[in-house]
Amino acid sequence: MPVLSSGDCESRQALYCRKDKSLGVLCSNFLRLYNKDDIESIGLDDAAIRLGVERRRIYDVVNILESIGVVARKAKNQYSWKGFAVIPEALEALREEGVKENFTMSSFLSSPKDLGGYKNAGSSEFKFEVQDSSSGSSKNDNRKEKSLALLTQNFVKLFLCSGVEFITLDNAAVALLGDNSNSTAMRTKIRRLYDIANVFSSMNMIEKTHNPETRKPAFRWLGWRGVPVDGFPCPAASEKSESRKRMFGTDLTNYDSKRTKVEPSINLKYPLTVKLENSENSCDNKSEVEQLLDHDAGGYVFGPFAPKAVIQQTVSVQNGAMQNRDWESLASTHRPHYHNQALSDLFVHYMEAWKSWYTEVAENKQAQEVS
DNA sequence: CTCTCCCGCCATTGT
DNA sequence: ACAATGGCGGGAGAG
Numbered sequence: 434m435p436v437l438s439s440g441d442c443e444s445r446q447a448l449y450c451r452k453d454k455s456l457g458v459l460c461s462n463f464l465r466l467y468n469k470d471d472i473e474s475i476g477l478d479d480a481a482i483r484l485g486v487e488r489r490r491i492y493d494v495v496n497i498l499e500s501i502g503v504v505a506r507k508a509k510n511q512y513s514w515k516g517f518a519v520i521p522e523a524l525e526a527l528r529e530e531g532v533k534e535n536f537t538m539s540s541f542l543s544s545p546k547d548l549g550g551y552k553n554a555g556s557s558e559f560k561f562e563v564q565d566s567s568s569g570s571s572k573n574d575n576r577k578e579k580s581l582a583l584l585t586q587n588f589v590k591l592f593l594c595s596g597v598e599f600i601t602l603d604n605a606a607v608a609l610l611g612d613n614s615n616s617t618a619m620r621t622k623i624r625r626l627y628d629i630a631n632v633f634s635s636m637n638m639i640e641k642t643h644n645p646e647t648r649k650p651a652f653r654w655l656g657w658r659g660v661p662v663d664g665f666p667c668p669a670a671s672e673k674s675e676s677r678k679r680m681f682g683t684d685l686t687n688y689d690s691k692r693t694k695v696e697p698s699i700n701l702k703y704p705l706t707v708k709l710e711n712s713e714n715s716c717d718n719k720s721e722v723e724q725l726l727d728h729d730a731g732g733y734v735f736g737p738f739a740p741k742a743v744i745q746q747t748v749s750v751q752n753g754a755m756q757n758r759d760w761e762s763l764a765s766t767h768r769p770h771y772h773n774q775a776l777s778d779l780f781v782h783y784m785e786a787w788k789s790w791y792t793e794v795a796e797n798k799q800a801q802e803v804s
Numbered sequence: 805c806t807c808t809c810c811c812g813c814c815a816t817t818g819t
Numbered sequence: 820a821c822a823a824t825g826g827c828g829g830g831a832g833a834g
Contacts, residue, residue, distance in 0.1 A: 452832090623808095627807090
């Protein structure tokens with residue numbers, strides 16, 4: 434009886450690795466699984482099973498993706514795949530909305546150093562209630578206001594509407610949460626922002642860096658620049674490099690093996706996870722993504738804080754020379770979306786930064802190959 | 805130690 | 820009442 438004895442096929446993988454279970458990795462796998470032309474609808478249970486995670490996690494990913502328009506709720510348990518193509522418009526809509534709501538915060542940074550050239554406009558506080566007077570249902574919208582989806586949208590508005598280049602999560606929390614918040618609420622909000630940052634990072638829409646000035650870790654907006662076409666330098670593909678460094682994506686998103694818990698006797702817990710999947714299929718109890726990853730290592734499953742090298746297009750990093758025209762065309766492709774000067778400038782700035790680090794990555798790659 | 809942020813309890817909301 | 824959603828924050832893994 435194929436009851437998934439703790440780690441049969443891959444007994445060597447008995448270690449719990451937190452990274453493998455991150456929302457970012459889950460998001461990547463989710464995207465990889467559903468980014469197909471013939472995906473009519475996405476069933477939550479189906480997704481949970483195929484990705485080997487608990488249903489709860491699917492809600493997280495789906496809610497965030499829905500905020501960007503990639504998926505849309507169709508009915509109970511059902512979402513429809515909209516695709517990446519809608520991202521640009523979704524972002525534009527958010528930007529406009531943000532501008533309208535005066536999302537240009539100012540009470541946002543703790544020190545004027547936190548931003549790159551931002552003209553302080555007095556001490557006007559930053560508060561936006563998004564008070565939509567449309568519906569008369571003013572009852573407990575409290576829940577909705579706290580939703581991950583709304584937080585996600587506000588987070589991107591922050592990037593799109595403020596002229597700030599780097600945003601630290603606590604700054605974001607302060608800005609999005611009204612000013613004077615108790616530390617508990619703050620902490621929770623930051624936890625959520627980390628969640629969001631992880632999925633955005635996995636999609637390469639933001640990048641984790643450090644604010645040049647302050648040493649603080651911060652995020653930089655990259656925006657959507659298209660689905661990475663394969664040719665993706667999946668770290669696991671080319672070399673054996675067993676370096677357990679920033680590996681991402683290459684692992685499936687979990688399956689049992691709780692973190693530290695070692696249920697003394699039996700573990701009747703986890704009713705819905707594990708089990709099925711290995712009905713008659715020889716012996717694997719691998720989740721679908723894992724199987725996918727076994728071969729076909731060229732996909733674009735990138736996890737959180739992925740190898741920023743992930744970018745699309747053939748990118749022949751071979752001789753370290755990145756053709757500028759690629760960036761130029763990219764720039765021209767995207768520029769139209771930005772109406773205001775500040776954003777345009779920012780964009781140019783990004784391109785610069787991107788180029789420089791790309792060169793860096795290329796060099797590392799070379800050095801590594803010489804090994 | 806601080807920074808991250810997974811996990812899953814359980815309150816809400818939907819059927 | 821039961822099922823689907825999804826806040827929330829404890830506390831463990833990373834660095």
